[in-house]
Amino acid sequence: DKKLLVLDGQQRLRTLQQFYRGTLDEGAAFRLESVGVAFKNLAYEDLSEDDRRALDDNFIHATIIRYNPDAHGDEAVYQLFERLNTGGTNLYPHEIRVALYPGTLVDFIRDLNLEPNWRLLFGNRSGRLKDQELILRFLALYKNADNYSRPLKSFLNNFLKDHRNMEGLDRDSLSDLFRNSCAALAQGPGQRAFRSQRQVNAALVDSVLVGVATRLAQGPIDDVRRLTAAFDSLIADGDFQTAIGRATADEARVALRLEKAISAFANV
Numbered sequence: 001d002k003k004l005l006v007l008d009g010q011q012r013l014r015t016l017q018q019f020y021r022g023t024l025d026e027g028a029a030f031r032l033e034s035v036g037v038a039f040k041n042l043a044y045e046d047l048s049e050d051d052r053r054a055l056d057d058n059f060i061h062a063t064i065i066r067y068n069p070d071a072h073g074d075e076a077v078y079q080l081f082e083r084l085n086t087g088g089t090n091l092y093p094h095e096i097r098v099a100l101y102p103g104t105l106v107d108f109i110r111d112l113n114l115e116p117n118w119r120l121l122f123g124n125r126s127g128r129l130k131d132q133e134l135i136l137r138f139l140a141l142y143k144n145a146d147n148y149s150r151p152l153k154s155f156l157n158n159f160l161k162d163h164r165n166m167e168g169l170d171r172d173s174l175s176d177l178f179r180n181s182c183a184a185l186a187q188g189p190g191q192r193a194f195r196s197q198r199q200v201n202a203a204l205v206d207s208v209l210v211g212v213a214t215r216l217a218q219g220p221i222d223d224v225r226r227l228t229a230a231f232d233s234l235i236a237d238g239d240f241q242t243a244i245g246r247a248t249a250d251e252a253r254v255a256l257r258l259e260k261a262i263s264a265f266a267n268v
Helices: 011-019 051-057 071-085 093-100 106-113 114-122 129-146 152-162 171-187 190-194 202-216 225-234 239-247 252-264
Strands: none
Touching: 051 152, 071 152, 071 171, 093 129, 093 152, 106 114, 106 129, 106 171, 114 129, 114 171, 114 190, 129 152, 129 171, 129 202, 129 252, 171 190, 171 202, 171 225, 202 225, 202 239, 225 239, 225 252, 239 252
């Protein structure tokens, strides 16, 4: 009935499901590997009757958690998942986020992540969804910076939850702003628009994108040379460098870097 959500152990349950079915998700036969010699290369149907019965009659232990969305349940589930997520390959925040809050906004961000100019600015796609998280950061700060408060992780969680299916968001307008902002930056400062000391700097990305998008909301940018000059001036600002250099999730520093970026690009 889709009323329960597996927080921990999904891979193990999927493995059991595929073993009983006899095939992996990609269609290959499921035969056991890295097991005792007696079971090596066996499929479920190859097990002896006693072994099948022992497997079939085994218990899968589960801890069931009551979920109450009206009592900050979404944030509690997120924090619980983070604490459980200590074995195997740890998930990054946005990997947990998209699993807990699937919907139209997650799909929209995935689409924006394919934008050629965004890819030029950011670089290769991130297997851990860091690029998609940066797009969410831009959207959340562009639309709701006045209500920002630490921790950043919760701010992004709440924005994604509140707008899961694009409630209150204009898809076409946001898509145009994002794509046009990336195009202007790609033609102007290029990859250095997102980088400090050759590494992508998330605080630099969100502030520059918000600043350029705020300007583009007033009309097109016709002279990318002025845009590049404005970017160079912004980067030379010592207070801005401090705001993107450390304690970047602090409310005062988020407000400062956004204010400076918006001001820097206002007249290009």
